[in-house]
Amino acid sequence: MENGLADALDTAWRLLVRAAADRRSPMHTPVVATIADGAPDARVMVLRAADRAAASLRFHTDARSPKCAGLDGAPVTVLAYHPGEAIQLRIGGTARIDRDSAAADAIWAQATPFARRCYLVGAAPGTPLAAAGSGLPGWVAGRKPAEAELVPARPNFALVHIDIARIDWLHLAQGGHARAVFCAADGWAGEWCVP
Numbered sequence: 001m002e003n004g005l006a007d008a009l010d011t012a013w014r015l016l017v018r019a020a021a022d023r024r025s026p027m028h029t030p031v032v033a034t035i036a037d038g039a040p041d042a043r044v045m046v047l048r049a050a051d052r053a054a055a056s057l058r059f060h061t062d063a064r065s066p067k068c069a070g071l072d073g074a075p076v077t078v079l080a081y082h083p084g085e086a087i088q089l090r091i092g093g094t095a096r097i098d099r100d101s102a103a104a105d106a107i108w109a110q111a112t113p114f115a116r117r118c119y120l121v122g123a124a125p126g127t128p129l130a131a132a133g134s135g136l137p138g139w140v141a142g143r144k145p146a147e148a149e150l151v152p153a154r155p156n157f158a159l160v161h162i163d164i165a166r167i168d169w170l171h172l173a174q175g176g177h178a179r180a181v182f183c184a185a186d187g188w189a190g191e192w193c194v195p
Contacts, residue, residue, distance in 0.1 A: 005190040008169045008180045012089055015082055016050035016057065027089070030080035032059065032162075034095070036070045043067070045160070047080075048107075055164045055184055057091070060107075063099050063158035064124035071095040076162055090168040098159040108157050113144050119153035120145065170195060 019027035023046075033042040049058035057078060061068060078091040098104050108116065121135040129135065140149065167182045169190075177195035182188050 005180055005182075005192070008171075008178075009167070009182050009188060009190060011085070011087065012167050012169050012182075013050065013052045015085065015087060015089070016047070016080075017052070019080065020047045020050045020058075026082050026084070027080040030078050030089075032160075033077045033079065034067070034070060034074055036067070041067075041070070055188075057093075057162040057164065059160040059162070060111075061158050061160050062119060062121070062125050062156050063097075064156055066124070066126055068097050068158060068160075071160060072097040078162060086172040088170040088172070090170075091162070091164055092166040092168075093162045093164040096161040096163065098161060099155075099157075101159075104157065104159050105154075107159060108154055113147070113150060116150050116153055116157070117145050119156040120150070121156070 015025075015027055019025040019030075022028060028047055029044050030047055031042050032045045033040060035041065045059045045061070047057060048060055050056075051058075072095060074095050076093060076095045078093075079089070080091075081088045117136070117140060118134075120137060120140055122137060123135055127135070134141075165184050169180045169182070171178045179193045179195040180190045181193050182190035
């Protein structure tokens, strides 16, 4: 492999930062996996921010979701793949739930009314419905809510921060794959591994 370890780590962060900013990026919706009730539990989430200096990723979720209780303080794995770059990232870390901070308030305020509208759902995610539906109240269906109408939705909004401890970088290539693993505890020192 021509690129060094530093280049591999730079590439990982470049792809993550781009994915958070560009919803057309294939890494914009990675899989976030945890253990719930002793079994693997995975879901696709929208990557909202990637901060290399803080070694963290940020996602948004409904604070009433059962995953919030299971995520807070729990180990997680984030899996993302970029087919154009032929790079897979497996990111290990610890999740933190943030509901009430000034940062959560600021991010809430920056979101579009349509993005905030989904937090107006009356029941917690996973609550059974009589028929297929969004769970949104009828009065907001198909329209942009006014700011005053969104006030009751704010308590349902939470940030999920992933404090990254490990990045497993895999480049798939016809001439031979390459893999590197980086650990935060080692100051992001990495080592090449057999793919």
